[in-house]
Amino acid sequence: xxxxxxxxxAACLSLSPLAPLTARLAYLQIFKHDNLSVRAAGEFARTAQxxxxxxxxxxxxxxxxARSIPSWSCFVDKAMVKDxxxxxxxxxxxxxxxxxxxxxxxxxxxRFAWIKTHMGQAEFSALADARVEGxxxxxxxxxxxxxxxxxxxxxxxxxxxxRGLAGLELSQDSRLRxxxxxxxxxxxxxxxxxxxxxxxxxxxxxxxxxxxxRTTQYLAEEALKEGGEKRLFKEGLVAVQDPRNGxxxxxxxxxxxxxxxxxxxxxxxxxxxxxxxxxxxxxESDLVRPDETFSGEAGKWQxxxxxxxxxxxxxxxxxxxxxxxxxSNIGIAKVIERVxxxxxxxxxxxxxxxAKTGCPLPGESAGELKPLSxxxxxxxxxxxxxxxxxxxPLQMVGAYSAIANGGVLWEPKLLLDEKxxxxxxxxxxxxxxxxxxxxxxxxxxxxxxxxxxIPGYRVGGKTGTARKIDPLTRKYSSSAYTASFAGxxxxxxxxxxxxxxLHEPKGAYYGGLVAAPIFSRIGRRLLTLxxxxxxxxxxxxxxxxxx
Amino acid sequence: xxxxxxxxDPRRAAKFAGLGLLILxxxxxxxxxxxxxxxxxxxxxxxxxxxxxxxxxxxxxxxxLSPSMLAARASSMGMVAAAPESLRVLSSGAxxxxxxxxxxxxxxxxxxVTPARS
Numbered sequence: 221x222x223x224x225x226x227x228x229x230a231a232c233l234s235l236s237p238l239a240p241l242t243a244r245l246a247y248l249q250i251f252k253h254d255n256l257s258v259r260a261a262g263e264f265a266r267t268a269q270x271x272x273x274x275x276x277x278x279x280x281x282x283x284x285x286a287r288s289i290p291s292w293s294c295f296v297d298k299a300m301v302k303d304x305x306x307x308x309x310x311x312x313x314x315x316x317x318x319x320x321x322x323x324x325x326x327x328x329x330x331r332f333a334w335i336k337t338h339m340g341q342a343e344f345s346a347l348a349d350a351r352v353e354g355x356x357x358x359x360x361x362x363x364x365x366x367x368x369x370x371x372x373x374x375x376x377x378x379x380x381x382x383r384g385l386a387g388l389e390l391s392q393d394s395r396l397r398x399x400x401x402x403x404x405x406x407x408x409x410x411x412x413x414x415x416x417x418x419x420x421x422x423x424x425x426x427x428x429x430x431x432x433x434r435t436t437q438y439l440a441e442e443a444l445k446e447g448g449e450k451r452l453f454k455e456g457l458v459a460v461q462d463p464r465n466g467x468x469x470x471x472x473x474x475x476x477x478x479x480x481x482x483x484x485x486x487x488x489x490x491x492x493x494x495x496x497x498x499x500x501x502x503x504e505s506d507l508v509r510p511d512e513t514f515s516g517e518a519g520k521w522q523x524x525x526x527x528x529x530x531x532x533x534x535x536x537x538x539x540x541x542x543x544x545x546x547x548s549n550i551g552i553a554k555v556i557e558r559v560x561x562x563x564x565x566x567x568x569x570x571x572x573x574x575a576k577t578g579c580p581l582p583g584e585s586a587g588e589l590k591p592l593s594x595x596x597x598x599x600x601x602x603x604x605x606x607x608x609x610x611x612x613p614l615q616m617v618g619a620y621s622a623i624a625n626g627g628v629l630w631e632p633k634l635l636l637d638e639k640x641x642x643x644x645x646x647x648x649x650x651x652x653x654x655x656x657x658x659x660x661x662x663x664x665x666x667x668x669x670x671x672x673x674i675p676g677y678r679v680g681g682k683t684g685t686a687r688k689i690d691p692l693t694r695k696y697s698s699s700a701y702t703a704s705f706a707g708x709x710x711x712x713x714x715x716x717x718x719x720x721x722l723h724e725p726k727g728a729y730y731g732g733l734v735a736a737p738i739f740s741r742i743g744r745r746l747l748t749l750x751x752x753x754x755x756x757x758x759x760x761x762x763x764x765x766x767x
Numbered sequence: 768x769x770x771x772x773x774x775x776d777p778r779r780a781a782k783f784a785g786l787g788l789l790i791l792x793x794x795x796x797x798x799x800x801x802x803x804x805x806x807x808x809x810x811x812x813x814x815x816x817x818x819x820x821x822x823x824x825x826x827x828x829x830x831x832l833s834p835s836m837l838a839a840r841a842s843s844m845g846m847v848a849a850a851p852e853s854l855r856v857l858s859s860g861a862x863x864x865x866x867x868x869x870x871x872x873x874x875x876x877x878x879x880v881t882p883a884r885s
Contacts, residue, residue, distance in 0.1 A: 284825075289822040290815070408801075752851070
């Protein structure tokens with residue numbers, strides 16, 4: 221036999237066992253290639269998402285109100301824990317959690333359980349170095365509010381999933397939340413990361429600036445806090461607005477509650493602070509002369525059988541200015557009889573009462589203004605001094621801003637963006653509004669709001685005291701009141717409109733006694749901080765020592 | 768076929784050597800890529816830690832400069848808030864940038880002195 225043929229036969233015989241292997245290899249490489257390559261990639265590579273930080277919330281001067289910082293959470297995979305007791309004992313000193321608590325979580329029914337969330341860098345590093353089997357670490361973003369509870373009713377809060385639950389965190393959620401980064405993670409045989417390949421850079425949203433001024437907000441909260449901590453009232457609100465453009469500078473609430481913003485979500489019966497609407501309606505239509513007087517009926521006036529309007533002090537004849545200064549219900553009820561329901565209703569609507577303001581906070585209440593057809597003589601009289609209707613604090617501060625700036629109603633602006641302030645409408649003529657503003661200065665100078673005075677400065681404002689409705693009897697309570705004061709300063713060129721509302725004050729309950737001093741306190745601090753020159757430098761109240 | 772075992776073919780040897788070198792190079796490249804991957808990931812981890820530290824320091828700074836913290840520290844040092852009447856106008860002139868604001872203010876120091884705490 222030929223040597224070549226024999227060698228060939230020997231080679232074929234010796235290689236023949238490899239034929240099935242070759243066939244199998246060809247089958248896997250050619251026919252199963254896609255399926256197997258995906259499985260192989262899954263063994264060594266996986267896609268991961270990395271949360272991008274939520275946008276910062278800044279005040280009008282760029283100071284941080286809310287920020288997201290990197291944090292970590294750790295969890296236990298119980299299937300990988302052989303000895304829960306040893307597992308807990310090892311983790312307890314690293315996490316500063318009692319070992320019993322970790323063991324309890326580890327022994328619970330479900331396979332997965334969070335051990336600790338919101339961990340800092342130091343804890344994360346310690347855990348990562350410890351390499352505890354069964355313990356997983358997940359990067360996250362933690363929302364922090366460096367100023368504590370400052371402006372929390374405006375800012376709101378976010379949930380554990382990183383979505384807004386209340387306040388601006390909720391209403392601006394889509395704007396604040398970024399798109400997560402996507403990464404392809406290449407791992408080695410032991411599961412350690414070799415390399416992360418960025419497949420989608422995600423989207424980190426820019427900071428959101430608010431019109432809130434951190435210092436003004438603090439001053440407002442500080443002024444409320446003192447009374448709140450002494451339990452001088454059940455709930456207190458202070459709003460500060462720039463009457464020149466409608467920008468909200470502060471929204472302070474006591475007690476602070478990030479889940480609720482009472483400025484937009486709640487409505488209350490304003491009481492006498494609403495008298496300016498009636499008075500302005502009369503002046504706008506020239507229905508009352510400056511020197512014309514209305515009888516005070518010695519403090520009691522039966523408007524219809526069984527319905528008597530009373531004043532807290534018996535009054536004689538009063539001009540319109542005196543009606544506001546003394547906050548006479550009888551006087552203003554007589555004025556509205558001359559004004560009529562239509563003019564009153566039209567002006568109240570022009571001020572924005574009974575309609576949402578457009579503020580970018582969730583759950584805004586429109587308040588309640590009785591329809592024109594329901595305004596009977598008695599109902600109209602009650603409305604003239606702020607009963608039988610409900611308004612939100614934001615509507616009220618906007619209305620007083622309109623009086624402060626000469627009659628222009630601005631949309632309350634809370635986001636400091638490129639959009640210009642929105643002028644809603646002119647509510648009344650400048651002449652009539654200026655007359656009302658002067659009358660409001662008289663209220664502070666020698667009326668019910670003398671405790672709102674600030675030596676050296678012209679201040680205008682109006683007090684309000686309203687009985688609250690008892691939820692049990694559904695009648696006006698004889699012991700629960702809402703005290704308020706709304707005003708602006710300095711009256712020569714108003715820079716701030718300040719509204720103070722105190723629900724259920726204890727002891728003294730008149731707006732002039734409890735709310736006006738808070739206004740004065742905030743006003744004084746603002747004037748000092750801004751270095752506003754006195755617009756009444758020869759005020760005798762300044763005293764010779766200071767001049 | 769016998770000639771394959773009988774003589775040395777330099778061209779073929781060069782081919783084998785080249786192939787071997789190529790395999791060695793590819794292996795070295797793979798090892799280096801893996802090593803660099805670990806290094807990059809380690810650097811990223813350090814950068815992440817540094818960013819986290821910066822964020823923590825920024826938070827501390829913001830908290831330290833928060834109005835309530837500043838007020839508490841000022842109060843502990845005996846400072847009180849100034850009142851508008853304790854400011855004094857030294858010049859009645861106004862700047863173009865701040866028409867309503869006087870050029871210079873000075874504090875009436877005596878009105879800021881706090882009574883001694885008992």
